[in-house]
Amino acid sequence: MATQHERQQQQPLHILFLPFFAPGHLLPAADVAAVFAARGARCTILTTPVNAGIIRPAVDRANGANNLHGTGSGKIDIALMPFPDVGLPPGVENYMSLTTLQADCRAKFMRAVQLVQEPFHRFLAANRLDAVVSDSFFSWSADAAVEHGIPRLVITGTSVFARSCNASMLRSNPLEMTSEGDPEALVMLPGLPHRVELRRSQMMDPGKQPGAWAFYQSNNAADQSSFGEVFNSFHELEPDYVEHFQTTLGRHAFLVGPVALATWDMAASGANVNADVNKDRCLRWLDTKPDSSVVYVSFGTATRFSPVELREISRGLDLSGKNFVWALGDGAGTESSEWMPEGFAKLTANIGDSRGCIIRGWAPQTLILNHHALGGFMTHCGWNSVMEAVSAGVPMVTWPRYADQFYNEKLVVEVLKVGVSVGARDYASPMENHEVIGGEVIAESIMALMGNNEQGDAIRKKTNELGVKARSAMEKGGSSYSDVGRLMDELMARRRCSIDFRAAGGV
CATH class of the missing domain: 3.40.50.2000 (Glycogen Phosphorylase B;)
Structure with a gap:
């Protein structure tokens, strides 16, 4: 009969996803969860009731496909938390709802994003988790994960190229070197594998949007301290930037896409x-x-x-x-x-x-x-x-x-x-x-x-x-298939070390 120690070692990985409250963040997070569930992980998506309705069809189809094809023992669950009461109209729980509302509603919405910390902490305390995959916009989740001893992975819903450009922008603020009165002035982002230039008018101006600039700076600092980042991309698409991101910037990247290829046949029904x-x-x-x-x-x-x-x-x-x-x-x-x-x-x-x-x-x-x-x-x-x-x-x-x-x-x-x-x-x-x-x-x-x-x-x-x-990247032996396996192996190895440490009398 297996000991408790052995049973803990044999349990499937349990990964928590916390996507930002917008369709462009929610849906790819659900697709990434489907990729890991198909490889045997147990995945939970923590969100609010309205946002659960957006992802539920995708989750139900992924679970149905896994059951039908027998692709591992993984399953995706949706865990509900209340949307914080910040004075928004009932049902306004998603960024999409703000496009027809006043500017002060957007400020209230971002306040709610901060208040999600409390139910997030409660979930981490009540469940045994092997990893948290949270949106970059939830920068506070980095400290929360450390407090509970759980590795935090970042999901942004963008390319490694864009993340590298953003890191260059945040590090050097090249707009300071161009004329504020010339929107057509070309601004070069330094330190990248290619020469990347944008017009000043195509970039967020820190001088005009200091709040947004501070928000992105805070997110970037939290992301740098995290265990790694999960991308809906593949190595062959942007190899120079994967190398730059990992070697030059020293950040851990796992490319697991295109997730559309793992789930596109599920889109047959709306x-x-x-x-x-x-x-x-x-x-x-x-x-x-x-x-x-x-x-x-x-x-x-x-x-x-x-x-x-x-x-x-x-x-x-x-x-x-x-x-x-x-x-x-x-x-x-x-x-x-x-x-x-x-x-x-x-x-x-x-x-x-x-x-x-x-x-x-x-x-x-x-x-x-x-x-x-x-x-x-x-x-x-x-x-x-x-x-x-x-x-x-x-x-x-x-x-x-x-x-x-x-x-x-x-x-x-x-x-x-x-x-x-x-x-x-x-x-x-x-x-x-x-x-x-x-x-x-x-x-x-x-x-x-x-x-x-x-x-x-x-x-x-x-x-x-x-x-x-x-x-090819998503097929067995492909680069993304291998990155999914690499991440799961790293998380499982981390769990084994933790269990062995506790079994040996560690705190």
Whole structure:
């Protein structure tokens, strides 16, 4: 009969995930948890009731797939904690809800992010855990994990390239060396493997946003002290930056993606009836189109466009002459059609013969990108979208807006050379107005990417090559498969040392 010591050694790893309260953070964290659960780990996602509803369909599908295929003994659980009462309206528990609320609500929301510490501490005290995987925005979780003797891993939902750029920015603040009055001034980020330059207008200005600067500085300090960082990426995509991150910056990285490849077949069903209707209607429309003839347009869940911008996107799609799927989402202003230029509605009026298909609400993005009719993807360069495009071998028209998106554009367009920039120049939050980019410029970018020209041919060739490498990374023996195993082995070895230490009479 096994002793208690032996039984503890044989238990599967238990990993706690604490993702930030926004879809772009919640969903990839659930996908990463699915990857570890498929390898036998027990994973728990700690979140609030509203945010649990966002990830529950993905968690249920992952658990169902593991049971169906017998891929290990792992399971994903959702543990609920109350959203702190900070004076926000009922049900406002997610960053997405703030886009239509006042600025003071955003301050209250970030206050709630700090108050989550209390239920987090309680969970750590009540459960035997082998690791905590928490969002970089929860910087306080680093000290909490140390207090409970649990290794903390960071999850950011971005690229190693962007993290390296951000570290350079925080370390040197190169904006201090450029003229504040010249938004077009080029700013070089020092100490990186490639020459990376951005316009001043494309970067967060610490002088104008001292609170945000201090927030990122605090997060970065906490992340540096953590056990390591988990990335939805793969070594072959950004090898120079993995080396830079680990050797030059001295930080521990585990690349476990593209997680979309581990879960994309689970996206066959949406979370509700309307989602399934959108999926069926869109895929039937795509089935009628020739190979590589459609551009997919989607800017994620948090991006908002003004009516003038929506009108220019419409004009650009029309002028490009390409078939298109446009995922408009549920954002303010999209429910009306007043922004549509004359004749645009006719492009999507007849689903069978139309040049365009508009999706309002949830869009089956992974299925769209993997459809044979797809030839290009116009994206805001959120990392989840970039990775899904790379995994599917689809080249990109890049249109960054804020956060890490301008860094990701640099990686896509200048380092990987799998995209064409639309020329966005201004860094601004989803709640702020952006520079209007004309329809002619948008059309030119689409045609440069998808046309029969030397540039388009080179981009498509490189994108296809990366798609093959992405699939290989997730297969047994691939780089990401190996990194998942390496992390699990390190955590298991740490547990064995801890158990042996206690068995020998240690405290």
